[in-house]
Amino acid sequence: MTDTGYNFNQINPDYFDVLRPTQLPAYKNQYGTDGNVFFGVRQSMLGFNSSTQTRYGELTTRFAFDMFGVGVDAGQTTFHLLYAYAEMGMFGVGHNWGLFCDFDGFPNAVEYWGPSGMSLCKNVQLRFIPLNGRNRLAFALERPGASADQGVYRDRIELSDVNLKFDVPDLTAEFRATRRWGYVELAGAVRKIEWVDEGNEAYDLSGKVVGWGFNLSTNLKLSKKSLFIGQTVIGKGIQNFMNDAPTDIGIENDFGNANAPIKGVTLPLYGYTAYLNHQWNEKFSSIIGYSAVKIDNSNGQSADAFRHGRYASTNLLFKPFPNVTxxxxxxxxxxxxxxxxxxxxxxxxxISFRYSFKEEIKK
Structure with missing residues (x-):
């Protein structure tokens, strides 16, 4: 896949080929100049699927990667793991979409990152699937993680020896009911986030909180050519489950407490997405939609902390041949x-060009 285009405004150069509200400048000219052309092939991907019959049932595996660098590789064209997952019967293990998110709620877009108000998070997990079919029920223990915003106190020495502690996994679950009109899905998550003050300063800033969230999503077949995609997310301390949101934990002032004048709190979050996928004919399709995420900030966060992000897009896609878009x-x-x-x-x-291919090997 090859992407090219024009950014009319400035954005974090590590994300030159996608649009993320959290990566917009927090003050004037933070990221240099407006108006830049970009080219990239970072959406190109390669994957391998397998299916093996065993005495206990069918074992399926999926391994895939693209070239979109994130984390320490942000801005690079490099290996980025998407899937390393195996499933047999009621059990699944490995790296896959977390149960709290609904990837089927991603619109038919060519932009890599997509709507900011939807939950999208891959994670390493142990999955249990007691129902799988017209009705699907699944539970998972997922690798824990969280991020903190130290706000206006980020340079204080007292915070330098406060470390996160994760002694229990995140618990997630989903239930999906699929019918001829589409599907509706409800997902939930609960997590423990703890931090330990390991220093010798006068203040003890240790603490722990519980994060939680619910995600209600749907695909509705409005007609043979039109599909509505909707999603609503609400919770506290679940920002890293989202497609584009800031930190899970913020600083709250508690000046009446002489031993700990500040404390960490989960930041409330609300997000939603509404998109329409429309197929004009066999070769042309379009989307149009809007998404947003909003944070209730804590009073210890800095004035330029992220509060509200909005995302909208529309397109016209042309598929002249089955493998070309x-x-x-x-x-x-x-x-x-x-x-x-x-x-x-x-x-x-x-403007994007994509060629898809697959080969099947049978024993």
Whole structure:
């Protein structure tokens, strides 16, 4: 897959070919100049699936990667693991989409990152699936993780020896009912987040909180050519389950407590996504939709902390042959800060070309 286009505004250069509201500038000219052309092949991917019959049933595996660098590799064209997962009967293990998210709620877009208000998170997990079919029920123990915003206190020495502790996994679950009109899915998550003050300063900043969330999503077949995609997410301390959201934990002032004048709290979150996929004919299709995520900030966060992100896009895709897709997509995002009055927006036009192929090997 090859992507090219034009960014009318500035964005974090590590994410030059996608639009993420959290990566918009938090102050004027944080990321240099407006108006830049981009080219990339980072969406190119390769995957391997297998199916093996055993005495206990069918064993399926999936291993896949693309070239979109994230984390320490942000901005690079490099190996990025997507799937390393195996499933047999009621059990699954490995790296896959977390149960809290619904990847079927991703619109038919060519932009890699997609709507900011939906939950999208891959994770290493142990999965139990007692129902799988017209009705699906699944539970998972997932690798724990969280992120913290130390706000206006980020440079204080007292915070330098506060470390996160994860002694229990995240618990997630989903139930999906599929019918001829589409499906509806409800997912939930609960997690323990703890931090330990291991220093000798006067303050003891240790603490722990419980994060939780619910995700209600659906695909509705409005007609033979139109599909509505919707999703609503609500919770606290679940930001790293989201497609594009900031930290799970914020600083709250507690000046009445002489031993711990500040404390960590889970940040409430609300997100939603509404998109329409429409097939004009056998060769042309389009999407149009809007998504947003909003954070209730804590009073110890800095004035330029992320508060509200918005995302919208529309496209026209052309599929001249079964394995070839090309198209043009218009995307817009917006960021609103906590309390300094700053807002910023970005608009991007993207043109993409994708060729898909597969080979099947039978014993």
């Amino acid at each position: 090309s198209g043009v997509e218009l995307q817009w995002i917006n960021r609103e800060n906590y309390k300094d009055g700053w807002t910023s927006s970005a608009t991007k036009i993207q």
